Amino acid sequence: MRQAMCGAVMVSLALAAGAGQAGESELAQAGRGGGYAVEDRMNGLEQQITTLTGQVEELQLRLQALTAKFEKFATDMEFRMNQGGGPGGPGGPPPQMGGRQPAGPPGGGSLAPPGSGGGNPQAGNSSGNAQADYDGAFQMLQHSDFAGAEQAFRAFVARYPKHELAGNAQYWLGESFYARKDYQNAAVAFADGYKNYPKSPKGPDTLLKLGMSLSALNKNPDACAVYDRLNKDYPKATEFVKRRVAEERRKSKCA
Numbered sequence: 001m002r003q004a005m006c007g008a009v010m011v012s013l014a015l016a017a018g019a020g021q022a023g024e025s026e027l028a029q030a031g032r033g034g035g036y037a038v039e040d041r042m043n044g045l046e047q048q049i050t051t052l053t054g055q056v057e058e059l060q061l062r063l064q065a066l067t068a069k070f071e072k073f074a075t076d077m078e079f080r081m082n083q084g085g086g087p088g089g090p091g092g093p094p095p096q097m098g099g100r101q102p103a104g105p106p107g108g109g110s111l112a113p114p115g116s117g118g119g120n121p122q123a124g125n126s127s128g129n130a131q132a133d134y135d136g137a138f139q140m141l142q143h144s145d146f147a148g149a150e151q152a153f154r155a156f157v158a159r160y161p162k163h164e165l166a167g168n169a170q171y172w173l174g175e176s177f178y179a180r181k182d183y184q185n186a187a188v189a190f191a192d193g194y195k196n197y198p199k200s201p202k203g204p205d206t207l208l209k210l211g212m213s214l215s216a217l218n219k220n221p222d223a224c225a226v227y228d229r230l231n232k233d234y235p236k237a238t239e240f241v242k243r244r245v246a247e248e249r250r251k252s253k254c255a
Helices: 002-080 130-142 146-159 166-178 183-196 203-216 220-233 239-251
Strands: none
Touching: 130 146, 130 166, 146 166, 166 183, 166 203, 183 203, 203 220, 203 239, 220 239
16 A cells, blocks of 8 residues: 555656656747747847938938038028128129129029120229129129139229228128138138228128138137127127028037
């Protein structure tokens, strides 16, 4: 009887041990299966991150393109703003030059290129009339003849250094370089404009573009110093200039 009981106990222990091993095997298999699932999920997340990164880079490229277009638009608008030196503004050529309306589509689109009937005078020629010479140089700038405008405005400043339009001409000389991304010569021209014609109607614009030229040359500390000088010397600058200064200060990470 005692032997029978001992045998039954041994059989029960053996069965229990077998069941325990089977359970461990199932858990191990389940663990391996779970590991595969986690790995698959990680791979999926990596693919999503790669896709999102590509989308972000594409958006950054689009933003850069839009920024470039906006900067070009802002530059074009400066040619048309009624701030001493713009068409129809103080110190600027009248809207009609020589009885001709400057060519251009309705709504302020870009003007016709040189040779399209605009009647631009040669840069080296002088009419003997300061206003006419200034108007001719400005018309070149409007037609995007930046090299011709450079020569014409340089000649104007040399020929009429004391004229009331000399400061404006010096500013537009700087613009002829800036429009071609020649920031080094632009900075020199704008610096000369501030030095020689600080009371010109274009004085605030001159310092603004000097700062922007320096920033484009990766000289942000110098650009920030110029913006500080602008705010100090021209507290009554137009709201347009003040907004641009604030924007450029942020771009240059000024204190």
